[in-house]
Amino acid sequence: MGAPGGGHGAARYRAGGPTHRGTGRYGTADPVAVLLRRHRELCARAVDPLEIAAGLEARGVTQRTVAHCRHRDLFSLAEELYARVPRSEETPPPPAGPGDPRPRRGGTPLALLCGATGVLAAAGLVVADGPLQDGCALAGALAVTVALATTAPGHGHPRIRERATLALTTLWLLAWTVYGDDLTAAIPAGGPDAPPAPVLAPLAGLALATAPALWAARLFAVRVGRALDDSRGLAEFATRARRLALLAAGGHALALAAALATVLALTAPATSDGIAGAVPAFLPAAALGLLLFPALLLTAHGRARTAARGLAAACAVEVTATALLFGGRLPGCAALAAPVESAVTAFGTGVVAVLACATTGTALLIHTALALSRASAHSGRAPR
Template sequence: MTKGQRIDAPRAPGSPGGWDARSEELVADAALVREPAAWRGAGGGAGTDARPARRGGVDPVKALMHRHRELCERAVDPLEIAAGLEAHGVTDRTAARFRHRDVFALAEEMYARVPRDEEEHATSLPAPARLGPEVPAGWALFALLPGVACALTAVGIELSEGRARYAVGLGGALAVALALRVALRRGPLRSAHHVVPATRAWTCFLLAYALFGDGLTRAAVSGGPDSPWAPSIAAALGLSLAVAPALWCVRLFAVGARRRLALSRGLADFTASVRPLLLGAVALYLCALGALLVGAAAVHGVPVSAGAAALGALLLLARLLTSYGFTRAPLLMLGAAGAVEAVSLASVFAGRLPGCAWLAAPVEGAVRAGGPGVVPLVACGAAACVLLLHCLRVLSRASAHGDGAP
């Protein structure tokens, strides 16, 4: 049955929207709605291609339509129904029990069979789907605030000395945190889902390590620290400036995904078109982040921090997943990266205990070979790779980009 074909069910008296009374009784039939295997014949060992057994004229597709009645009535395209079914766990194997080749074919029949009044449909037709999720006005400018605040703080630190430098640094850190909060809440990476405190705690630890960890690790491997070590202003400046391209790239991905959702003619088609878009957006962000880190390192006359680049990728992917409602994987990967950095630093100090030099040997060897940035590079880089694979799996689903998407 094609998209254009519609079979209008006869309206029963008093039934809203043309849903007949006989079909209303199907909703309570748990064997039909929740156990598709019951539709197969009792004998002969029929597989998924066997014709479903019908009881008393019961229509299993109409029963499924009643279970997802609201989804069917508000859908303006079969792909919206397919995305909703996918979100509720309906797979191609389940669709085969309805005698359809895949979920999209089943959604096409459900869309065609939804009873609609032509006049009502003409007057209540929804507006065309927007190309991307709505974001508050001025978000592109708010995205620049963290970088501007960090740049002003860096200038203030260079121009001050003594206790004034510490005061400027502390005030600048608070200003950057406030600007980052505004940029995230008013931009494409805003999240309507609850973020557990542990996620924020690990994020703060990773940022603190990016600022102070390399200097402390270098001093610890050299036998210190004997004096206060300088924070990595270049890494902080590069990461703060990269907030703007991060938000712009995420917006580009969101708009492109919604456009492909409107144009795709099946779930497999949508998945195949969205994955390259996601990889392109991440690659574009990494190029911008790398350029900013190189520029910040050149201004301050220090080596480029590869660990900061890995951290930037990790934070972007973690926040991207969180904004779409996937909060467990970011928590696990942020915690894993933070734990690796903490254990690596602790092992250097633990190696000073009598007979425990072997504890510090792996970290000291890696730091002498590749510098102190090798620790966050390995920890954050591995976690970012895991999150990227997870993003390719969950963000390529049509259900992730429905009306509830950010």
Template sequence: MSSGAARGGAGAGSDRSGGAVPRRGGADPVKALLHRHRDLCERAVDPLEIAAGLEALGITDRTAARFRHRDVFSLAEELYARVPRDGASRPHHESVRVPRLGADWILLTLLPGALGAAVLTGLRLTDGQVRLAVALGGLLAVGLVVRAALRRGPLAAEPGTSPWRTGTAARAWTVCLLGYALLGDGLLRVIPAGGPDALPTGAPDDPWTVAFAPVLALTLACAPAAWCAHLLAAGARRRLVGSHGLEDFTSAARPLLLGTFALFLGALTALLALCGAALHEDAHYPQALTLGALLLLARLLTVHHHRHAPALVIGAAAATEAAAPALLLAGRLPGCAFLAAPVRTLVDAWGTASVPALACGTAALTLLVHALRTLTRASAHAPTGVPE
């Protein structure tokens, strides 16, 4: 942000269409704005936080022109300058707070993958009731570790608040998506053959196959997801310093978001290849990559104060996946074969992977478009960001 854009910045008094916007009478509209948003201005440690807060409240560069400022950043500098500071020195905007790396969150993001590998090893070495106990205990342990990983570091929604900001429903839908990644493809294969006759055992010769490789890769991907979230947060804060306006920041933040998203997908692809080779299984790239993309985007939006859209989209994807085996089973009823026809046609043409890839891919694309609109705004990255 240019520090020269002080009160009455260049281009003041005109909106984007070039028309002058005069003050009415002798009133001071900036003073009125300061009165309405005094709490925001007093809490801010620099003008950047005020600019981001104003943007979150719907004040745009066009609105700033009515206050004889060229953009929201210039208006924010005047608001910051007008708030009494009790003689304290003004912090420089070059010292925008950047998230620091911490050994605690680095360790926590590595634990889900390590614990997932340990649980999988236990399943391979046991059978019968012992295997069932290992599976149930392992699922609980991995869930608790993932929950802990969301409490700290870049994947935490906000310091001191609940790590599960998306609510109980979104948590349940996420578990359903992961459950389908583990069991869904196998279920779609056994239903047309008249099954399932029993619960899956995880044995290699079991008709209801279990996809361990993609789920293990997704637990290992907690670490690169946290690193990508850190890179996005740190890069966005630095770009706030050099921005000359809200549009300038958006232009700089968009490639940053796309770059970190692509970096995560690359890391997840490598993990899928590694897990598939180690377990001698199909890596299920379409299903796992689209699911990983969906979960990352949902978490990034949640971390940066946008929670409603991720919960809604994840729920839609999980419901779509659950509908596929439900329709196949419903098609067994007399006179209801037409219910299973769409799923059978899709599976026959593109395989069982088409169902989760289509559901999660569509959902991930929806969230990516939403993220490009919301996570490229200054209000999403400043400490004063306002939740949805």
């Protein structure tokens, strides 16, 4: 923020001692010295004052502690801590790691491949028929899954278990988007007597929105990296980061709506109900797309575990609704299925997916805006 590598702040302390009011005592009563002893390892390995500020923030150092150390904000305190630790000026900074706020270029080819695959799959779903259409649907689902589970526009490195959880939950949610409507309608009627009929058109919209989602996530990573350099304090950075996260989510929502509307316009004329009758089938896909984007942002910034838990929560809602519908068919247990059946009767078969994804997606977006507004989320050792 403002002075990477110590900047003028570090030079000020090294050249003539501290210039902040009341920080001239370096004796045993010096609160900065006490704080330095407590966090010496963090200060010694830090690349710049930002990393110290982020680390102190993550460890719970409050504004009260900052005021006790006679500083106006946490970043100015971090500048002094950085300047007090001896280090070689000729030592080059370490290579970019899992928490480097600068986006890595290594993920770009995979992101482009996922986006291109999504576009081709969407086109195939619209114009193809029969087995070729099924193959395009599988390609689109894989593009969305791989984009979420492995592509890191920022600096995320999900663990194998987290990647597996993200992949499995994403595939479940995509499968429910394709088969959920028919399954929800068949269970109360005593079925399903045959495999549920797939609804592939909404999946085409999700596949088409893969490229804009990856672009929006990468743009957020670039802009938040610039905010780290330009902001003069953690409060200013938090405000800018929250705004950037919400703008990225809003931009993705517009792109998702455009993708779904494009596919709807291309496929609805072929149905007897027209566009108005086809809209309800696209609502689960819209809700799922809004859920997957904050999960993508969290994964890209080292919060894959939280993203996986959010997707798992949405899956749990859909599994619970299905279990209740089946449970209602048991003797004397009709009351179990009553809430789900009432919701389906009032709002249609897509209500389960919309409710599961919309509520979880809203909660996950709020958490994303708050979590990624902390500088520790973008430091070299951000907590998972």
